[in-house]
Amino acid sequence: MLEPAAASLEPTTAQLADYAPSGRFDALPADMETLFMGLRMQRRQVKARQYLFRTGQPRHALFLIHAGSFKTCVLSEDGREKITGFRMRGDLLGIDALDIPSYACDAIALDYGEVWELPTAQMRLQFPEFQERLTAELAREIRRDWSWMLALGTLTAEQRVISFLLDLAQRLQERGFSARDLVLRMTRAELGNFLALQLETVTRALSHLHAQGLIGVACREIRIDDPVALRGRLACDA
Amino acid sequence: MLEPAAASLEPTTAQLADYAPSGRFDALPADMETLFMGLRMQRRQVKARQYLFRTGQPRHALFLIHAGSFKTCVLSEDGREKITGFRMRGDLLGIDALDIPSYACDAIALDYGEVWELPTAQMRLQFPEFQERLTAELAREIRRDWSWMLALGTLTAEQRVISFLLDLAQRLQERGFSARDLVLRMTRAELGNFLALQLETVTRALSHLHAQGLIGVACREIRIDDPVALRGRLACDA
DNA sequence: CGTTGGCTTGATACGCCTCAATGCTAGTGG
DNA sequence: CCACTAGCATTGAGGCGTATCAAGCCAACG
Numbered sequence: 001m002l003e004p005a006a007a008s009l010e011p012t013t014a015q016l017a018d019y020a021p022s023g024r025f026d027a028l029p030a031d032m033e034t035l036f037m038g039l040r041m042q043r044r045q046v047k048a049r050q051y052l053f054r055t056g057q058p059r060h061a062l063f064l065i066h067a068g069s070f071k072t073c074v075l076s077e078d079g080r081e082k083i084t085g086f087r088m089r090g091d092l093l094g095i096d097a098l099d100i101p102s103y104a105c106d107a108i109a110l111d112y113g114e115v116w117e118l119p120t121a122q123m124r125l126q127f128p129e130f131q132e133r134l135t136a137e138l139a140r141e142i143r144r145d146w147s148w149m150l151a152l153g154t155l156t157a158e159q160r161v162i163s164f165l166l167d168l169a170q171r172l173q174e175r176g177f178s179a180r181d182l183v184l185r186m187t188r189a190e191l192g193n194f195l196a197l198q199l200e201t202v203t204r205a206l207s208h209l210h211a212q213g214l215i216g217v218a219c220r221e222i223r224i225d226d227p228v229a230l231r232g233r234l235a236c237d238a
Numbered sequence: 239m240l241e242p243a244a245a246s247l248e249p250t251t252a253q254l255a256d257y258a259p260s261g262r263f264d265a266l267p268a269d270m271e272t273l274f275m276g277l278r279m280q281r282r283q284v285k286a287r288q289y290l291f292r293t294g295q296p297r298h299a300l301f302l303i304h305a306g307s308f309k310t311c312v313l314s315e316d317g318r319e320k321i322t323g324f325r326m327r328g329d330l331l332g333i334d335a336l337d338i339p340s341y342a343c344d345a346i347a348l349d350y351g352e353v354w355e356l357p358t359a360q361m362r363l364q365f366p367e368f369q370e371r372l373t374a375e376l377a378r379e380i381r382r383d384w385s386w387m388l389a390l391g392t393l394t395a396e397q398r399v400i401s402f403l404l405d406l407a408q409r410l411q412e413r414g415f416s417a418r419d420l421v422l423r424m425t426r427a428e429l430g431n432f433l434a435l436q437l438e439t440v441t442r443a444l445s446h447l448h449a450q451g452l453i454g455v456a457c458r459e460i461r462i463d464d465p466v467a468l469r470g471r472l473a474c475d476a
Numbered sequence: 477c478g479t480t481g482g483c484t485t486g487a488t489a490c491g492c493c494t495c496a497a498t499g500c501t502a503g504t505g506g
Numbered sequence: 507c508c509a510c511t512a513g514c515a516t517t518g519a520g521g522c523g524t525a526t527c528a529a530g531c532c533a534a535c536g
Contacts, residue, residue: 099374
């Protein structure tokens with residue numbers, strides 16, 4: 001367990017709030033849940049490590065994450081794997097295959113998960129704005145992807161890890177959790193895969209930031225001690 | 239000038255056709271032009287190096303590329319730049335900002351360019367399937383991005399260059415050009431930026447492939463001599 | 477109590493970056 | 507016509523950052 005953060009530096013969340021690799025593009029996160037609250041929907045629970053769907057399976061529905069965390073990944077024919085994102089409550093799974101009959105990625109629960117199954121055909125009829133919501137969600141995903149492409153292409157290993165932590169902190173905060181105390185739902189290997197790093201490099205980056213007093217590290221639990229300093233390290237010439 | 243390819247290895251285009259970083263996901267490319275043929279549309283021409291639009295500008299329209307090549311790029315606050323894609327005839331520019339009032343990237347002509355301006359509001363009324371076409375285009379872009387994220391995260395410098403060449407060859411072929419003789423519309427620096435490599439590394443990779451007789455290189459003109467061997471190099475353990 | 481999976485740390489190797497020099501081509505102006 | 511310049515491509519030498527390999531630690535679990 002990590003002891004709670006020293007209350008020395010208070011105004012850190014404000015700094016965090018306007019940061020994210022995707023921050024400069026995005027409008028506020030959509031609240032799909034309230035939109036569909038009245039609708040009777042199929043719910044589905046998945047256990048840790050379980051596949052929600054796999055690449056190539058017939059796509060019969062979209063899924064709205066209600067609880068838990070998921071990763072989505074793509075595979076090449078020769079076995080190379082790449083995690084394309086870590087998804088959490090409010091995110092939609094499966095939209096990347098909206099125009100084709102089968103899923104285009106794997107969706108795997110990191111811990112446990114509960115999803116709501118959206119029957120797309122029915123929704124289109126019932127909610128005229130549904131299709132527009134989908135385009136919005138897709139466009140947002142593109143901008144997120146571009147931001148990460150920018151980060152992976154231009155930042156060092158340590159900066160990538162910082163980017164990830166700050167991005168995660170912001171997403172947690174948007175969902176009502178602390179932006180300071182994070183619990184990573186993925187292994188070091190998965191994190192490294194997403195950031196295009198080896199797991200040892202991720203560990204070393206975290207250890208280094210810890211040694212400098214910027215974060216607290218206890219395995220999956222991360223405490224962000226100095227968001228301002230972290231943000232400062234993201235500049236090109238730092 | 240490059241002399242034409244030796245006619246020794248004939249059946250290469252078939253191999254090429256089913257390859258692309260995005261190949262395993264995508265359906266055939268959309269023919270937007272014929273769809274909108276009857277419509278009276280604003281056309282716009284841009285010269286080399288000219289911006290079609292910039293990040294943050296009010297988004298009043300989408301653009302369909304009719305001729306020429308464009309690059310789209312994103313910038314971070316501290317000046318880091320990343321080219322998110324090279325676009326050509328039939329591609330849509332601006333869709334990544336469909337849900338927000340201003341453009342989310344820069345679009346810059348590489349040589350010259352002619353685009354058709356699509357008034358989105360009008361199109362939605364006139365073509366009921368237009369919104370669905372947009373979602374399809376967005377989903378395809380996401381899958382393309384994921385494929386490149388996979389490539390950049392798991393391939394060596396030389397493999398990335400090969401991937402790019404094969405992808406470009408396929409896109410040219412889809413548009414009725416030769417899949418064997420390519421003309422790069424971008425500088426080595428731009429190519430390196432897209433592939434997360436330095437321009438010298440791109441040059442070295444091209445020179446190396448040339449020295450092995452797999453391609454012909456004369457500055458911007460590339461001839462693909464041995465697509466099969468190139469494809470073979472993309473395997474994980476090659 | 478052994479086994480397994482995940483995390484950390486160190487030593488070494490290698491691929492790509494960085495810096496520097498050169499060549500080439502096109503455009504410009506004397 | 508020929509300097510002169512600017513932009514782009516190529517090539518080499520050396521250094522750095524991350525990958526790779528190896529070992530040890532710890533908690534969870536059968």
